Amino acid sequence: TQLLEQSPQFLSIQEGENLTVYCNSSSVFSSLQWYRQEPGEGPVLLVTVVTGGEVKKLKRLTFQFGDARKDSSLHITAAQPGDTGLYLCAGGTGGSNYKLTFGKGTLLTVNP
């Protein structure tokens, strides 16, 4: 069974602070996706990274895929209350039967 461990599990910060959340596994993934889920809604895809060492930026969010494709990080600069939500990473494996394995998530609260 492939497991993805996310840390921290909970994070509460003030508006304007920077933060990093981590997604780690002992397994290699062909891709790594990050989702944000708000209360009462389904997860929404933020980014997909596929190449070891790849870095993608989405406004104030920076995503990195580890060189060995086993881990990833999400860095948020100058967090805003609108960034509040559950951040989930999901590792992709398989060819014809492509499957996503989700971590448990990091619940981020950004206080005004």
Place this chain on the structure above:
Amino acid sequence: EAGVVQSPRYKIIEKKQPVAFWCNPISGHNTLYWYLQNLGQGPELLIRYENEEAVDDSQLPKDRFSAERLKGVDSTLKIQPAELGDSAVYLCASSQNGQRQETQYFGPGTRLLVL
């Protein structure tokens, strides 16, 4: 464009009763997924459809869970009989062709409470 639609949004039932959830995927999406999300956990895949065919149902507890996607569009997930431990959020997602790195679009989920 309408997103993935799920109904009902909330359901409260007593244990041993049957329950059914409905999902309408994004128009033109061939692949449909049902996920289970327990409180404090990430989604776990229950079943994946390519058109009408269930191509991965290895995680579906077949003693009490069943699903169908008869015309390759809408899908229904059923639990009979429900148990207390089935209380969770049931998410439906769809993607164009189920290919690698393809975006999965999630519905808002059905929140089930079994008393």
